[in-house]
Amino acid sequence: MALLQIAEPGQSAKPHQHKLAVGIDLGTTNSLVATVRSGEADTLADVEGRHLLPSVVRYHGGDQAAEVGYSAREAASGDPLNTIVSVKRFMGRGLADVKSLGDQLPYDFVETDGGMPYLQTVAGEKSPVQVSADILKTLADRGHEALGGELVGAVITVPAYFDEAQRQATKDAAKLAGINVLRLLNEPTAAAVAYGLDSAAEGTFAIYDLGGGTFDISILRLNRGVFEVLSTGGDSALGGDDFDHAIAEWVLQQMGVEQLAQQQQRRLLDLARSVKEQLSGADQAELSFELDGQSWQGALSLEQFNGLIEPKIKQTLRACRRALKDAGVEADQISEVVMVGGSTRVPHVRTLVEKFFGNVPHSEIDPDRVVAIGAAIQADVLAGNKPDAEMLLLDVIPLSLGLETMGGLVEKVIDRNTPIPVARAQEFTTYKDGQTAMAIHVLQGERELVDDCRSLSRFELRGIPPMASGNAKVRVTFQVDADGLLAVTARELNSGVESSVEVKPSYGLSDGEIARMIQDSFSHAQEDHDARTLREQQVEADRLVEALESALAADGERLLHADDLAALSQGVEQLKRVRQGTDHKLIAKGIEVLSAASDEFAARRMDEGVRQALSGHAVDELNPDEQELSDLPDCLKK
């Protein structure tokens, strides 16, 4: 047998290799992709030098691929039914929600059992998840081409105020597009990262993010590289599109017209958008609209426009007030206000926000690009390119999570603005004598009544032994991971009967649906699927091998017995060999075995980390050789 290689202490076994990762801002109106190259984060342009990608997808019949971006947007008014605009507003939403957006939406919706309505197009029925996946794929390809290599993954941003269903739908879209999601990151937090690293500022930030279809406000504190979100709020159905609609309604009013056909509606909204853009730099805009051979002409003054949109802006300021209250911060304690999102270009928005916070808002970084840039910085860190980075983002859940109790009431288990990841358990009991099953209904929202909250999932705990009412003890545990996604377990404590769900919100897609779509999206069959699985397993094996090799080189001798060290090193070599093969199942097995074997070692390293963190020294100040293992602090009990 060949001799095992051991690297010099403190040195990674492999020379440092830059991993390719991107940040993606999947916006309502426009999307972007950014990456960090030579230490600089920047957005990537298409072959024609354009950075923004309009979030518009146009479907064609036959074998013709879907069109994404500018050309699709131009075709929108000519082919409204097959051209999907602002699909983000439908993500994770049921038909009733979509209709209540109040728009005259120019689409044919198809109701489904799952809840999220499909859109009828010439290329068949498309779910909003599929449409978003088409946009994501275009962006990932752009990243792939610009960087000239395979991406290890992407950070995808979502509005902070997105609920569970909307987050899950976004993650499903990435999965469908074949993207490894390193993290779902809240848009305002991403913007704060871009600004925080730019100015190395410390203090309390307010991030005001008004996009095309969503509004977010986040209050966060920056302290030595740690971004701690104190509170977040907003409205996931309020944005610059509403300004367009306000103008469109005004025009209809002036013309004395009640309702428009789909095609006309799209044309009017395009006109409204251009009027809005004109009024960012002028006091008045002239406009004309032709309808059924009738021509209408008029002018909209800046003052009139401000009046039309003021109610919407005030709605955002109410959310700001609530977020400040939740954070326990007064408006005058905010050291910096940052503007994000294209809709913050509207002068009246800036004026009212400045007045509210008493602080001139920042917009040095292009408000369209700042989120993607922050996401790219975080992607670079998560991919492992900056092992010594100080930066850490501590985010929160935007909406409370709870359960339905007797009488249609909601008992909150995790309050909004709780830092994630989080796990919390609460005990419930039976209502009737001899009750053997319990219906668990998981909800999200702030209101007291079930009907006013969003229903995320229902499942049943069966097999409770018959007891007098109130004697069964059912512990329900909520776990929210770092992406803000929820899993729920219920367990009867006397009998140990257990039941659990990965909360797939009613408005998300079932695993079966996703699997089917992934299959569909490959024009070739099984071989391609296997090749893809093999590639995924190889990447996972490489990740494990590399992580373990560098960990062993750094701490192996110090934390492990010689026998265990040799066994682990041997395991690493074995996995490297298996990885060369083509049997993805064998590789998966190898990964599982080696992960299990290295569990204890990983735990010891983590404890070491805790000890160092508490000793108040930066890691680089510690010389491991001088640390006796015997002086482990009390806090580390085994």
Next chain:
Amino acid sequence: MAIEQNYFILFELPQQYQVDTALLSERYRALQKTLHPDRYAHKSEREQLQAVQASAHLNEALATLKSPLRRAAYLLSLKGVDTDVSHQTVSDGAFLMQQMMLREQLDDARHADDPFEALEELLEQLQGSEAELQQSLESQLQSDDPAVLSDALDNLRKLQFFDKLRHEIERVEDELDDL
């Protein structure tokens, strides 16, 4: 996961009702820098899972020690007192009368000429009563005598009543804001 279960020891803070919140935040951030899942995003799935658990434990520890009510309940449970909410009743008649009066006041405040001022007054009253209870709770929690701890539990329940009332006051304020 071998991480310390006792929240006070985890943050290396004295096991008592008074907590230095600045120090708590600082230790919390230092620990998250090592334990947060983002630090393990490029590592194996198992390590990522461990990090999620450790980080969630840390967040729970912070939430418990940060809130005076949860901190008091936690201290009591460390001393072996059952703080289960479902067994809770307050039998102090004078206290219950006071609660009823405060709630009536809240109803009246809604329709007062200046509702915000009325609510502010109510909040001040509430804070006064809370401060008294908190003071006695603090000294009671230093004891190991079951009788004293039972008084502490009583005080804690009363503080929970006040806390609920505070939430209701805030809700009314929000409602008025939205008008």
